[in-house]
Amino acid sequence: MAVLARSILVTGSNRGIGLELVKQLVEMSDPPEHIFATCRDPDGPRGRALHDLADKHPSIHVVQLDTCKPSSIKAAVAKVTEQLKGSGLNLLINNAGIVKPFTALESETPEGMLEVYKTNVVGTMMVSQAFLPLLRKASHESSQKGMSCSKAAIVNLSSECGSITNLLAWEIAHILNYRCSKMPATMTVEEGVQKILDTLSQLSEKDSGTFVDLEGKVLPW
């Protein structure tokens, strides 16, 4: 696969799809120079697998980031900015999210619904907003240099419930909003992530604001 981006940040990268994204990104033939692998508790037991991976690959920077906590987001932006030494961030992958088992109408609670909304919608918006200056910087750098592969993009790995980040996609040139619909139950995380990265490498500015499935097919909103 061709180079995807010079610098990539993945939220919720200590397990599941996020961890596998980091694994496959670092194994690419032309890997990103910087992979910011963020998670909410990097020093706890749930951060172990990510640290083990980062120990083998100096391009992986483990950064604490709780997408629901403004102070944590602010500190993560500062850390990433410092590491990038004046360059922008090319790709933000909003992967962190809560996946809850189906709840019947009679047992759903306002607290449960608000928790999902807070994490999957508000958290995603806050992270995208906080990293917007760094994404704009990368977008500006790439248009100045005439680069086609390293523009700036926000990618939301979400189920089909909508996201505020799409609004940001319209606001900034070269931002690509790609959302991944549900993985079939028969697919392994490795296969799913392979498909996400394959599809991602084929999307461009013209796909901004669209909702695509794992095969890259555009779905109606």
Ligand SMILES: NC(=O)c1ccc[n+]([C@@H]2O[C@H](COP(=O)([O-])OP(=O)(O)OC[C@H]3O[C@@H](n4cnc5c(N)ncnc54)[C@H](OP(=O)(O)O)[C@@H]3O)[C@@H](O)[C@H]2O)c1
């Ligand atoms: N699996 C699927 O079939 C599927 C389909 C469609 C969409 N998606 C979306 O893809 C994303 C990843 O799915 P997955 O299957 O890998 O889920 P997962 O195994 O449950 O992992 C979720 C990740 O998000 C992190 N996270 C949750 N809340 C967070 C917060 N406030 N701040 C930072 N990190 C937080 C978790 O961290 P902790 O370890 O700290 O909890 C974990 O790393 C989710 O957004 C999900 O909605 C998945």
